[in-house]
Amino acid sequence: MHLLLFFILKTPGFSHFISRFGYIGIILWFITFDQLTPIPEEVSLLIVGYLSVHGVFNPILAGVFCLVGFIAVDTVYYFLSKKGSSFIKKRTKGSSSLIESYKTKLKNHSFRAILILCFIPRMRMFAPILAGSMRLSFRKFLLFDLLALTAFTGIYLLLGIIFNRSLAAVIAKTKGLQNIVFFAAVLIIGVALLLFIRKRRKDKKENEKIAG
DSSP, rough: OOHEEEHHHHHTTTHHHHHHHHHHHHHHIIIIHHOOOOOOHHHHHHHHHHHHTSSSOHHHHHHHHHHHHHHHHHHHHHHHHHHOHHHHHHHHHTOHHHHHHHHHHHSSSSHHHHHHHHHHHOOOOHHHHHHHTTTTTHHHHHHHHHHHHHHHHHHHHHHHHHHHHHHHHHTTTTTTTTHHHHHHHHHHHHHHHHHHHHHHHHOOOOOOOOHH
């Protein structure tokens, strides 16, 4: 899994893919490959921020296209969940305890629950799934989801931009090292997120065994 992450971070991976296809590539990434790979969305956003610093994208436009991709995916998940799709049931298999814990939160504090789920690595998809299964108004969900995603996208794009600029100031005299260090740092962040996700899933399974 870690080798896959490193492969996608380098050409012909994420940065190469969206550099080649431009802004449309950002949307394509988030609605297709992002749903199939273990790469956290946080890592993808950091790289978009990085590419924005290097003139590949306008950061504001890049953020808008990231949002479009996220909203498109969430809308599909929302309506599939609302219809009781078997695809959604497979995606949420083994997550019944998590779903139940957030159902109450979503019912009583919808925006807060959606915002929290946005910032838990690889758990963002549960927001539209829960909203759909609970028949939460689509307009209400869309508003809350858009606000949460705007914060999520903006923070990680900004982190990618700030980190790259800070790095450039430190190693400006060392040609070529900036890119290497950046991707190494992104790799570390990605691995840390993947380990966090794996540990969370392991703890969840252990808790379910104890409860059972």
